[in-house]
Every structure is written in structure tokens, then in C-alpha cells.
Amino acid sequence: MTVVTLPIPRARKPSEAGGEQPFELSEALREAVRGEVRFDPGSRAVYSTDASNYRQVPIGVVIPRDIDDVVAAVEVCRRYDAPVFSRGGGTSLGGQCTNVAVMLDLAKYVNAVESVDAEHRTAVVQAGIVLDELNKATRPHGLVFGPKPATHDHCTIGGMLGNNSCGSTAQWSGTTAANVRRMEVLTYDGVRMWVGPTSDEEYQRILDEGGRRAEIYRQVHDLRDAYLGQIRTGYPQLPRRISGYNLPDLLPENGFNLARALVGSESTCVTILRAELDLLPEPTHVALLLAGYDDIASAADRVPLVNEHHPYILEGLDNKLIEYERDRRMNTVALHELPPAGAWLMVKLTGESDEEARTRAEELRDALDKDGGLRTHRLLADPEHQAELDSVREAALGATARVPGMADTWPGWEDSAVPPERVGDYLRDLGKLLDEYGYGAASLYGHFGHGCVHTSIPFDLVTAAGIADFRSFVTRAAHLVVTYGGSLSGEHGDGQARGELLPIMYGEDLVRAFGRFKAIFDPAGRMNPGKVIDPNPLDGQLRLGTDYAPPVQRTHFEYPDDGGFAGVPTRCFGVGACRRHDSDAGVMCPSYQVTREEQHSTRGRMRLLFEMMRGETIRDGWRSREVHEALDLCLACKGCKSDCPVSVDMATYKAEFLAHHYTGRIRPRAHYSLGWLPLWARLAAPAPWAANLATHAPGLGRLAKRAAGVDPQRDVPRFAPRRFTDAFRRRGSRGSGKRGRVVLWPDTFSNSFDPGIPAAAVTVLEAAGYRVVVPQDTVCCGLTWISTGQLDIAKRVLRRSLRTLAPMLRDGLPVVGLEPSCTSVLREDAVNLLGAGDLDAVRLRQQTRTLAELLDEDAPDFAPRLPELTGGATQAIVQTHCHQHATLGNQADRRVMERIGLDARVLDSGCCGLAGDFGMTPEHRDVSLACAERVLLPEVRDADPDTLILADGFSCRTQIHEAGTWRRPRHLAEVLAAAVGAQRPGWSATGRQREESRDAPATVERQA
Structure with missing residues (x-):
């Protein structure tokens, strides 16, 4: 896909870059690098943390355009003696990706799959390629890169090489290091070379060539020989030994493999440019066995028995994790697949056929049953069900990070590993240690087949006593894991979190060897300093710390789950799920999906809010132009509300920020x-033709759009000749009322621009046995004022509407919303803005339904059928409005569409890109259309003419119709009206024709 390029922010003067020297460095980098060089406060703030407990604001950020840019950037840094490190997805939990250094972000551009050799099962890739993107390129050959971390849809290969990542599939494939053939690396002093296994002949040839490369090889060889005994005996023998440098790969019996020795060195030795990777045939026939036990340690006791059956994947999950996901309403479908138990083993086995895989799973089940202690089990062969269970495990980090009613949990001891046969006993001792420190709420889960145990712990990282406990706990935990012959890290590496603890695991001699190994490649100590070797203290440079004291802010929204707005910025812990790149990336985060800019990811924006509250890098609070710039491209889609593991709600934060940012200021014209669109719509109602003339007449329309701050290339929607509410009030309420009365919410968009939709809804509701009522006075949810941060006005509008609705709400009448964005306000934002003390707002939230929800829940016997076409059932593709995805859900819509005989395919297209006022302004045009072109518009263009296009959102329908397609999308209410045989003249079930729905009030009146 095309990446939208945005203006590059610059440091405005030397002081903003941290002094004269960084400013000179930034200018030198701009001269040498074709990519993007960013030393401005906003960019530095965005990259100040990773997914760890640590925070270090970088000197500056370089986003290289290609590999030559990487080389040029490092050369300039060397000239200015500036420390440097490279970053992939930025999800490291050990603090590897935060430093006071020049950061190289390779993910945006340096991300090519350069070649795939299916015959030899290899691929050559650049360091910034995302794992799922690599596997998308290799899967047509039946091959994949084997290790698969939970972050596979946004972690980069460079990051995996830096940390020696593993994931659940490492049970089958081995670690990242085990799947590397060669790497092209760059040293700080400018040596660019391919490294890999080195025969004696190759080693001698390198020495004969002389130069710095030969010096490096000779010194590494000498180091290996000097510590030969310690290397052979000082490393624990277990499959997940990620801590420390991989010096055993230098042994003669391992081929003196310099590439694998550098994997896991966390950017402390070299910058990785390219890698030649081994690929594996992906298992296609897999069966999943769920085995339930009384507790997690009892489940882990069965790991040796399961491993005898050579599983593809063996995961352990405790009941705390499952309860936390249930509390957060995560993976609700998948959780139904879990049989009742205190803990589970999740085992995948493969075969040459589905039958063989199932047979192997049954044999394992029988063996576990015979072993005793098996409380329950379930065998799943369907790939879709297996994927649902995978999502339970992959969501674990997010699910345990912020649990309602509990203290936040943090990494720090999140991935220790022991020999697989000792996991059960280790878990019992670890559990006792957690209880001793009051950390017993921590969930325990992980890759048990390899002995890797994951947990997030409720450390107190803001008081001196809490931080002392944190240090004491991880130190004792390090001694504990070593007594089990284990590793401090079984997956995430050392960084700052465990670098200080390495002597406990390896002893002083091997740690000195690590230091010598780094010094061979980086004698100046400028590669990611303070990590792994000569590390910063594990309780230093904390993201929070004893000096963290964000100011108490008076806000419009209450933020009860965060303890006020001061708690909002710490909600994001940096897992980076908002950085997904692939075409089925969901709703979050649309602006990142088309710009690939960290500052336009949900995580990047949260980092800026955090720094704004901290007041150091971002010093001007609500007036910050850096924060405004990042939030400007937030479409307020609310995708993060549902897609983010910790339910970040950037749309609300943006509204809050804009309210404060523009206090006492002139706002943008839009x-x-x-x-103020609802007001203008109300004023236009007596003479809509005049308003349409002003916005559409040649010359005059262009001037009107310019004055209004509207994109001149946009066709402003036309006001209907008559509003729905005017027509309905003349007609009066009808219907048998056998199912009772319902309030139809007349949102501005449907009421004034597309009144055929509420007219169709009346037809459907009356046919279903309801008596429809419409508020007598004008009502509005305040959406347009909320999305532009005019929150005082929004509150007044909402309170006025609630006064009108109060009698109906207190009578318990359901309120049916047709426009998803407005319905979302009624369901969620109204209470958040007015407060839970406003009982009418609470009633409105509880009584608001979508049309599909009402029919699905209250009228299950209402089942009109669409007439079938010659080729069978009516086909449809559905664009789900992002607010419906985030706050309302569309399961009821799916069931209702199935009930009427509509064969609907719901697109995984994310936000349409128009998003209310966002796509209507000229400065947002490119991003708006790029969002739509990612999936939605190509799908609409490719759809058969007989396929219905469904889009309940006004913005979605507008974007589809105006962005180069000939199709006019339909609202579900219109299709349901057709199913009851009451469609208006000129309507075609195929969607080929459509009478302008602004004329539809006449239909309502004709029913009188």
C-alpha cells in the first residue's frame, strides 16, 4: 500500500534539541540522510519509552529511507561521538528500546523482503520487515519463518533478532537465533559485513584480507578460546536461555557462528541491516487439546508427559488470566471454549492429515487421563476455533496489564525460564515469593513446553518503599530461578531490567566475557549504552519513579477508571497493537496504517500525553502544538477503545485536549x-433549497466551502427537502403497539440529510409490532461538538435533550438509534461527559439500542425475507461503522441479516476515513482517502453490481459514494424495509438504483 508522507517536524532552535551539539548533529544528519531526521520535542517524546518500566528521552530520531541511510546515519553519529541504537516495533519489555541516544527506527522504510528461495527454504529480508508481512510473502511457497511472538502482526524481524524472540511456535521451530543463516551488520566504527558460520578456511581467508573485519574476527576467536571452559559449562542447559550473549554459538562444534552469537545482543554491539533466514514448512493439519487442572502448578507438572508426544505448541494458562479477560470482556467467544478448571494446558499437535493430528491429540488426552489429575478436557480441530483460543493467549500481556479494580501490573520478572521438567515446582516457589511481597494477584502463564513463565506483577513504582520492594523481589527471583538451573529471561532479553542481575546467573567471569565481546564490536561503548553490559540500575530511569507527580487537572470527562485524567497517560504500556500493518489490521489505528508514523499510532499519542503531563520534554501543557499535531490526525474512530488491549479511548482524550487547547482562542473554521452542524441543519429546515444553493452553486459553493474550512474537492451533503421529524409529526404515531412503544432517535444526519432511513425504520418497527414515537422537541446527542472539543456546548445540548426525553426514559421506553456515531454517544459518552450522577443519562445509556439489537433481543420471531435473486440469496458487503465496532458491536446485525436471507460479508476494512468532520477538511484529504483505499473502496469497486453495499454510518456512505465509486450504500433499515415489502418506488433489491432518500418523508406521509 502507499504510505502517506507528512511534513517532517524540525527542532526550532538549539535549546529544543537539547543544546548546540545535538542541534549541529541533527543538521549534519539531515545533510547525510535522505530519510527523516527528527530532533523536535514531540518526536523525542514519542520515542521516550518502549513496553518496559523505563523512560529515556532520545537525543533525536532518524527514520532511514534505505540501508545506505542507516550506514550514513551511524557514520554521522560516530563523527559527533553520539550514542546510537536501532529499534523495530518498540515493544521490548526489558528497556532495550529506550535510551538517551540517536534512535534509528527502521520499520517505516527499511522493510523489504529482498528474496525468497523456496528450494533452499531461505529468505533475505531487511531489518524493518514485520513478521506477518514476511510470512505473507513466503506462505505462497508453503513456508514461514518459524518463531511467532504474540506481537507477530507488528513486531519486526530486526527486533526479533535483537531480542532473540521466540513465541509459542518456538516449541516447534526453535528460537530466532536457531533460524538465522547469516546477517549483514554494521559496527559503530563503520565496518559493514555479512557474518555467519565460519569454517577454519573461511576464518583464515578473513585474517589474510586484514583490516578491521579481520581484527574483529581474531579478537572474537581469541575471546572464545580464552573462555572456552566457562562457555561450555557456565550456560544452563534449557531450550529458552535468552539472557546473556550467545557465546556458545562461537564454539567449534557450533561452527563459530558469529551471526547467531550476535542475535540477542539488543543493539549493544552492532546495527543489523539484513538477515538471511531459514524457513520451515508450515503445519497445515493441527488439532488442539485443552486439558484442565486444579491449578497452574499441577498443570505444569504434566509438561514432561506432554513433551513426550512432541507437540507443536504447549502453553499454560491460569484461571486468573481467564478471569481478567472476562472482566475486560476480551475474547468472549473464545472463552466459551474453555472448560471449567483452575488452569489449562493448551496443546497443539500436527499430522500429515487432519485425522492423524486428531488421533495424536486423542492419544495425548488418554495419556493425561491415565496419569491422573485431569479435571476436564476439550479437543478442537476447527482452525477458526483454534485461532480464537490463540487470541486468548496472545492477549495475555494486555489483559493482565490493567485490570478493573486492581493496581496496574508491570514487567520486571515477566519471562523467566527453567528446564521444562521443573516448571511445576518452580511455579510453586515463585507463587510463594509473589505472595510474600503482596503480589499474589499476578497471573502465571507462558510457553510451558519450553519452561518459559510469563507474568505481570503489581509493582508499586512510584514510592520509595515500593521501588525498594521491586528491587528486592526481582533479585530474590533471580536467585530462585538460578537454583532451578534456569534463565532470567526466556524470551524478552535483558536490557536494563535484567542486565544488572546477570552475575547471579553467569558469575563474574562470564559477565566479563560479555563485556569483552561487546568491546570488540563497540570499543567506544556508544551502541545502546547502559543495556546488558555496564547496565543502568534496574530501578533507575523508571518511567514513573518517586518524582512522578502529574498535576491534578480539571477536566470535562470524569475518567473514573483512571482516577482522573492524571491516570490516563499511564494506561498505555506500549505493547504496540496499534501498529499493525496488514490489510486485516482491524480498526485501530487508521492514521498509523496509512502513515506508518509512530506519532500517529495510539501508542505514540499516549506517549505525548504522558510527556505533556510530566512537563519535561513537552513543557506547554494543553497548549502544546506537538500534542495537537499528533492528535490532529486522530480520526476519533474509537477503534482503540475496543482493539487496544487496555482500552485506550483516544477519541475522548482528543476531545478533552481540544477543549483545553482552544480555551480563549479562535478555533479552526471547520x-x-x-x-455546529446540528444548529445549521435546524436553521436550514424551513428553506433547505437556499442552503443547498449556497453550498452547491458554481462559484458560490466554492466560496462557501472555503469560508467554512471545508475541502473544496468535497461535495457537501445536500439538505433534504423535508426533515423526517417534520413529516412524521404530520403523519402521527402508528403501529399496533403489541410489543410496546419505542423512541426513534432523530439524529441530525438521518433527519436532515437522509430521512429515508428513519422512514424505513418506522416501516420496520411498525411491521414488527411497535408503536414509534419521536421526541416533540429538537434533540441532539452533541456528537459534532464533542468531536471538535466544544465540550461545554456539548453538555448543554445533551442536558437539553435529556429534559425532552426524560418522561419517556422514566417510563422505560427503548431508544432506537440509527446513526452509529450518535448511538455511541447515547450509549457511552453522555454518561462520561455528564457524570454517573445524572440518572437520566444513565437511563439513556441502559435503554439505548440499535435497530438490530432491538429486533434481535425483543422480536426474535420477526423474520421478513428478502426476495431471492436468480442466483440465490441476496449478497451484501458490509462496512461496519467504527463506533459501532468499538462501543456497540455488530453481532445482532449479523443475526438479523441472516434472518432476512441476506448473505452478508462484513469487511475487515477499518475506518472509512471520513469520520465526521475529519475527512471534510483539506488538510486531512490525503489521509482520509488513503484510509478508504486500504480495503473499503477496492472492495466496493470490485463488488458485483447485484451485491448490496451496506453502511449504517453517514460518513461511511458519503465516503463510498463520493470517493470514485458509482455505488450508493444502503442502511440496514432500508434493507429491512424491503424485506417487509414496503420499499419505496424505484428501489431495487440489487442496489443498482436508488431513489434519493431525502424524498422519503413523503412515503411516511402517504402511510397516513
Whole structure:
């Protein structure tokens, strides 16, 4: 896909870059690098933390355009004696990806799959390629890169090489290091070379060539020989030994493999440019066995028995994790697959056929049953069900990070590993240690087949006593894991979190060897300093710390789950799920998906809010232009509300920020035009033709759009000749009322621009046995004022609407919303803005339904059928409005569409890109259309003419119709009206024709 390129922010003066020297460095980098060089406060703030407990604001950020840019950037840093490190997805939990250094972000551009050799099962890739993108390129050959971390849809190969990542599939494939053939690396002093296994002949040839490369090889060889005994005996023998440098790969019996020795060195030795990777045939026939036990340690006791059956994947999950996911309403479908138990083993086995895989799973089940202690089990062969269970495990880090009613949990001892046969006993001792420190709420889970145990712990990282306990706990935990012959890290590496603890695991001699190994490649100590070797203290440079004291802010929203707005910025812990790249990336985060800019990811924006609250890098609070710039491209889609593991709600934070940012200031013109749209629609109602003339007449329309701050290339929607509410009030309420009365919410968009939709809804509701009522006075949810941050006005509008609705709400009438964005306000934002003390707002939240929800829950016997076409059932593709995805859900819609005989395919297309006022302004045009072109518009263009296009959102319908397609999307209410045989003249079930729905009030009146 095309990446939208945005203006590059610059440090405005030397002081903003941290002094004269960094400013000179930034200018030198701009001269040498074709990519993007960013030393401005906003960019530095965005990259100040990773997914760890640590925070270090970088000197500056370089986003290289290609590999030559990487080389040029390192050369400039060497000239200025500036420390440097490279970053992939930025999800490291040990603090590897945060430093006071020049950061190289390779993910945006340096991400090519350069070649795939299916015959030899290899691929050559650049360091910034995302794992899922690599596997998308290799899967047509039946091959994949084997290790698969939970972050596979956004972690980069460079990051995996830096940390020696593993994931659940490492049970089958081995670690990242085990799947590397060669790497092209760059040293700080400019040596660029391919490294890999080195025969004696190759080693001698390198020495004969002389130069710095030969010096490196000779010194590494000498180091290996000097510590030969310690290397052979000082490393624990277990499959997940990730801590420390991989010096055993230098042994003669391992081929003196310099590439594998450098994997896991966390950017402390070299910058990785390219890698030649081994590929494996992906298992295609897999069966999943769920085995339930009383507790997690009892489940882990069975790991040796399961490993005898050579599983593809063996995971352990405790009941705390499952309860935390249930509390967060995560993976609700998948959790139904879990049989009742205190803990589970999740085992995947493969075969040459589905039958063989199932047979192997049954044999394992029988063996576990015979062994005793098996409380329950379930065998799943369907790949879709297996994927659902995978999502339970992959969501674990997010699910345990912020649990409602509990203290936040943090990494620090999140991935220790022991020999697989000792996991059960280790878990019992680890559990006792957790209880001793009051950390017993921590969930325990992980890759038990390899002995790797994951947990997030409720450390107190803001008080001196809490931080002392943190240090004491991890030190004792390190001694504990070593007594079991284990590793401090079984997956995430050392960084700052465990670098200080390495002598406990390896002893002083081997740690000195690690230091010598680093010095061979980086004698100046400028590669990611303070990590692994000569590490910063494990309780230093904390993201929070004893000096963290964000100011108490008076806000419009209450943020009860965060303890006020001060707690909002710490909600994001950096897992980076908002950085997904692939075409089925979901809703979050649309602006990142098309810009690939960290500052336009949900995580990047949260980092800026954090730094704004901290007041050091971002010093001007609500007035910050850096924060405004990042939030400007937030589409307020609310995708993060549902897709983010910790339910970040950036749309709400943006509204809050804009409210404060523009206090006492002139706002952008679009805030007065589009932000006040409900008022203009009401004023236009007596003479809509005049308003349409002003916005569509040649010359005059262009001037009107310019004055309103609207994109001149956009066709402003036309006001309907008559509003739905005017027509309905003349008609009066009808219907048998056998199912009772319902309030139809007349949102501005449907009421004034597309009144055929509420007219169709009346037809459907009356046919279903309801008596429809519409508020007598004008009502509005305040959406347009909320999205532009005019929150005082939004509150007044909401309170006025609630006064009108109060009698109906207190009578318990359901309120049916047709426009998803407005319905979302009624369901969620109204209470958040007005407060839970406003009982009418609470009633509105509880009584608001979508049309599909009402029919699905309250009228299950209402089942009109669409007439079938010659080729069978009516086909449809559905664009789900992002607010519906985030706050309302669309399961009821799916069931209702199935009930009426509609064969609907719901697109995984994310946000349409128009998003209310966002796509209507000229400065957002490119991003808006790029969002739509990612999936939605190509799907619409490719759809058969007989396929219905469904889109309940006004923005979605507008974007589809105006962005180069000839199709006019339908609202579900219109299709349901057709199913009851009451479609208006000129309507075609195939969607080929459509009478302008603004004329539809006449239909309502004709029913009188």
C-alpha cells in the first residue's frame, strides 16, 4: 500500500534539541540522510519509552529511507561521538528500546523482503520487515519463518533478532537465533559485513584480507578460546536461555557462528541491516487439546508427559488470566471454549492429515487421563476455533496489564525460564515469593513446553518503599530461578531490567566475557549504552519513579477508571497493537496504517500525553502544538477503545485536549461550520433549497466551502427537502403497539440529510409490532461538538435533550438509534461527559439500542425475507461503522441479516476515513482517502453490481459514494424495509438504483 508522507517536524532552535551539539548533529544528519531526521520535542517524546518500566528521552530520531541511510546515519553519529541504537516495533519489555541516544527506527522504510528461495527454504529480508508481512510473502511457497511472538502482526524481524524472540511456535521451530543463516551488520566504527558460520578456511581467508573485519574476527576467536571452559559449562542447559550473549554459538562444534552469537545482543554491539533466514514448512493439519487442572502448578507438572508426544505448541494458562479477560470482556467467544478448571494446558499437535493430528491429540488426552489429575478436557480441530483460543493467549500481556479494580501490573520478572521438567515446582516457589511481597494477584502463564513463565506483577513504582520492594523481589527471583538451573529471561532479553542481575546467573567471569565481546564490536561503548553490559540500575530511569507527580487537572470527562485524567497517560504500556500493518489490521489505528508514523499510532499519542503531563520534554501543557499535531490526525474512530488491549479511548482524550487547547482562542473554521452542524441543519429546515444553493452553486459553493474550512474537492451533503421529524409529526404515531412503544432517535444526519432511513425504520418497527414515537422537541446527542472539543456546548445540548426525553426514559421506553456515531454517544459518552450522577443519562445509556439489537433481543420471531435473486440469496458487503465496532458491536446485525436471507460479508476494512468532520477538511484529504483505499473502496469497486453495499454510518456512505465509486450504500433499515415489502418506488433489491432518500418523508406521509 502507499504510505502517506507528512511534513517532517524540525527542532526550532538549539535549546529544543537539547543544546548546540545535538542541534549541529541533527543538521549534519539531515545533510547525510535522505530519510527523516527528527530532533523536535514531540518526536523525542514519542520515542521516550518502549513496553518496559523505563523512560529515556532520545537525543533525536532518524527514520532511514534505505540501508545506505542507516550506514550514513551511524557514520554521522560516530563523527559527533553520539550514542546510537536501532529499534523495530518498540515493544521490548526489558528497556532495550529506550535510551538517551540517536534512535534509528527502521520499520517505516527499511522493510523489504529482498528474496525468497523456496528450494533452499531461505529468505533475505531487511531489518524493518514485520513478521506477518514476511510470512505473507513466503506462505505462497508453503513456508514461514518459524518463531511467532504474540506481537507477530507488528513486531519486526530486526527486533526479533535483537531480542532473540521466540513465541509459542518456538516449541516447534526453535528460537530466532536457531533460524538465522547469516546477517549483514554494521559496527559503530563503520565496518559493514555479512557474518555467519565460519569454517577454519573461511576464518583464515578473513585474517589474510586484514583490516578491521579481520581484527574483529581474531579478537572474537581469541575471546572464545580464552573462555572456552566457562562457555561450555557456565550456560544452563534449557531450550529458552535468552539472557546473556550467545557465546556458545562461537564454539567449534557450533561452527563459530558469529551471526547467531550476535542475535540477542539488543543493539549493544552492532546495527543489523539484513538477515538471511531459514524457513520451515508450515503445519497445515493441527488439532488442539485443552486439558484442565486444579491449578497452574499441577498443570505444569504434566509438561514432561506432554513433551513426550512432541507437540507443536504447549502453553499454560491460569484461571486468573481467564478471569481478567472476562472482566475486560476480551475474547468472549473464545472463552466459551474453555472448560471449567483452575488452569489449562493448551496443546497443539500436527499430522500429515487432519485425522492423524486428531488421533495424536486423542492419544495425548488418554495419556493425561491415565496419569491422573485431569479435571476436564476439550479437543478442537476447527482452525477458526483454534485461532480464537490463540487470541486468548496472545492477549495475555494486555489483559493482565490493567485490570478493573486492581493496581496496574508491570514487567520486571515477566519471562523467566527453567528446564521444562521443573516448571511445576518452580511455579510453586515463585507463587510463594509473589505472595510474600503482596503480589499474589499476578497471573502465571507462558510457553510451558519450553519452561518459559510469563507474568505481570503489581509493582508499586512510584514510592520509595515500593521501588525498594521491586528491587528486592526481582533479585530474590533471580536467585530462585538460578537454583532451578534456569534463565532470567526466556524470551524478552535483558536490557536494563535484567542486565544488572546477570552475575547471579553467569558469575563474574562470564559477565566479563560479555563485556569483552561487546568491546570488540563497540570499543567506544556508544551502541545502546547502559543495556546488558555496564547496565543502568534496574530501578533507575523508571518511567514513573518517586518524582512522578502529574498535576491534578480539571477536566470535562470524569475518567473514573483512571482516577482522573492524571491516570490516563499511564494506561498505555506500549505493547504496540496499534501498529499493525496488514490489510486485516482491524480498526485501530487508521492514521498509523496509512502513515506508518509512530506519532500517529495510539501508542505514540499516549506517549505525548504522558510527556505533556510530566512537563519535561513537552513543557506547554494543553497548549502544546506537538500534542495537537499528533492528535490532529486522530480520526476519533474509537477503534482503540475496543482493539487496544487496555482500552485506550483516544477519541475522548482528543476531545478533552481540544477543549483545553482552544480555551480563549479562535478555533479552526471547520469547528464552527461542521462542529455546529446540528444548529445549521435546524436553521436550514424551513428553506433547505437556499442552503443547498449556497453550498452547491458554481462559484458560490466554492466560496462557501472555503469560508467554512471545508475541502473544496468535497461535495457537501445536500439538505433534504423535508426533515423526517417534520413529516412524521404530520403523519402521527402508528403501529399496533403489541410489543410496546419505542423512541426513534432523530439524529441530525438521518433527519436532515437522509430521512429515508428513519422512514424505513418506522416501516420496520411498525411491521414488527411497535408503536414509534419521536421526541416533540429538537434533540441532539452533541456528537459534532464533542468531536471538535466544544465540550461545554456539548453538555448543554445533551442536558437539553435529556429534559425532552426524560418522561419517556422514566417510563422505560427503548431508544432506537440509527446513526452509529450518535448511538455511541447515547450509549457511552453522555454518561462520561455528564457524570454517573445524572440518572437520566444513565437511563439513556441502559435503554439505548440499535435497530438490530432491538429486533434481535425483543422480536426474535420477526423474520421478513428478502426476495431471492436468480442466483440465490441476496449478497451484501458490509462496512461496519467504527463506533459501532468499538462501543456497540455488530453481532445482532449479523443475526438479523441472516434472518432476512441476506448473505452478508462484513469487511475487515477499518475506518472509512471520513469520520465526521475529519475527512471534510483539506488538510486531512490525503489521509482520509488513503484510509478508504486500504480495503473499503477496492472492495466496493470490485463488488458485483447485484451485491448490496451496506453502511449504517453517514460518513461511511458519503465516503463510498463520493470517493470514485458509482455505488450508493444502503442502511440496514432500508434493507429491512424491503424485506417487509414496503420499499419505496424505484428501489431495487440489487442496489443498482436508488431513489434519493431525502424524498422519503413523503412515503411516511402517504402511510397516513
